[in-house]
Amino acid sequence: MSTAPLPLRYEGDGEFRVTSRMWAARADKSFVVGETYDMVEHHDRSTASHNHYFAALKSGFDSLPDHLRDEYPTVEHLRKKALIRKGYCSHSDHVCASKAEAQRLRAFIKPMDEYAIVEAVECVVRVYTAKSQKMKAMGNRDFQQSKSDVLDFLDDLLGVERGQTARSEAA
Template structure:
């Protein structure tokens, strides 16, 4: 299977054509003649949207109330923890033999990832890590949805009307 989209041009009447000899060679390498493939439209992520997101996060972090700096010592910690709160997280659970063992396991795991959220409930340790927002990991639509969810969570955290962080001066 191909690791990157192959550029095609729609020529009408149900016909698509590769854009150049390079893409034709890639198609020959990645696909098998006679096989049926499902095509989906791919939207490149906007660099403007990406830059806006990180500028808004940086601006909001630099204006956090003092009481929040211990929980969010950097803009990156803020972004990743808000991704987790917004549901853009991978969860791993470890079932331990006792509550005491769960506490020990959580204490052991916590320093391994500064960005992870580690919780203990009864004898179960749950580790939440933020999903990657890299271009490779997240296409345009999922990125936009996660961006909006984080900015909304940030507005909620700051106790301001939704959309305020998004419209900030630095953004």
């Protein structure tokens, strides 16, 4: 199947048509006549929204007070830890035989991913890793929601009104 979305124009009465001969040729290579395919609407991520997000993150990072610099030494640390804190992450639990073993395992795992959040809770080591926001990894809807949630996290961290960091980069 084709990796690029196939542009279709709705003609009415349930009919869709490819938008050019090139796309018709691609459809002929990718699909079988008479087969049924599930279609979903695809929305490209706005480059402007993407750029605004990273500019707002940089602006917010530049406003971080000194006491938060150890936890967030770079913009990337801030972004990934915010994603984790807002639930855009995967996590795994590693059960240990004792609290001491859990602390040793935490110390061993922590340097493997400088952006991960690694916690020892009793005899369990929890590892949280941020989801990727790359265009191929996160669709438009999820990106927009994660962008909003991360910028809200940043506003809360800075102690400013929600939306202020995003607005400061909109102008």
